[in-house]
Amino acid sequence: MPSEPRSRRKWIRVACISVRPPLSLLLLLPLLASGPVACASHPPPDALAATRDALAGLDEFGALLLGAGLPIEAIPEGRSVSPVQAERLRRHFGILPYLPQHYAPRVVADELLRYVARHGQGVSRWDLSRMVQEYRNLFLLRQDGFIAAALTGEPARWVGPVEVRENGAGAGGFEMGEFYTCADGESWLRASRPSLDSR
Template sequence: MLVVALLVLGGCATGRPPSGSLLAGDDAALDTGGGGPAPMPLPVVQGGLVILDGFETLLRRAGLGDCHLLPTSEAGFTPEDAAELYDALLVSPVSLANFGPRLAASSLLREVMEGEEELSRPALLARVQRFEGLAVLRPDGYVAWALNGETQQRVGPVSLKDGALRAGPFEVGRFYDGRSGAFFPVDEVLQRVRTEIVKACVGLR
């Protein structure tokens, strides 16, 4: 099933939505059902932990293991920077725990690559915040938050239907807005498609 994750990256709730930034040493445990956020490596500078902002946190949760690839917060973020990080993510390991952050990071990086403009760090962080409260369907049938990978419930087995990998009304590789007690699909600019409600948040863990 993890082959699916590679294909998705190349192509395209009572639980609380994740926050935008955290201490790099906040190494949350991953339970066997995929219910916890992905563990983060501990970058160390002169014996102390590095505090990551929301963009850096997303990249680390998405599986970017090389600290030296993280762009400095002082410099602008260019399409060339985004392409370098995107290539690094393509060759980094994909797991169920980092599936949600991987989709969010790859979507954000592709957007910057296609935009052909340099972004300031505040502008980049604002784009990261658009994924707050968005969820994805993982290849194992769990719905998980896009920013930290924490699972909310298992929808059911994933199977190929109508040309897409689906479980119930959810589709692997698509983002859903879960901030209002129900999941709504979102469009290309991450705005809610209000005419569709795919599942009420009943029985979420």
């Protein structure tokens, strides 16, 4: 009887010796254990960091282009916009599909880009951002029949289905391509286009 517990101990000892890890694995364990801590102290870069940084650095003109449906990577960098850049952006808008909310900001962006192209030399981003402010209280009729804010494309009121007319297209008393203001939320008046050449 006393020999049986001894034989069990012997087999347990033999089993432990046979599964003893190699020395190289024992040396590797501390390195493996420190891995997650090292990774946590240096997280991988954010996948959208470049886009986030570009959005954080947008001025009023850049935000207008973005609202008009231009991809963030196509927004020009630098302190001014040249006539060549303006024409390139206009061509970009010509081939890009757009949603209804892009229409009004795209009209404003096109006006500013045509101004830069006519100007014959670069126009500073600061001046363009000031010009954007001239449109802040203006509205345009969209193709879906909504009067929308010129800078954001946000719909303010549905006026009816747009139909083709002799001199263009419109709905109710509104014409496509014309600017409107609304002082009291009910009365809409046609507004004159901001004068960009007086700058």
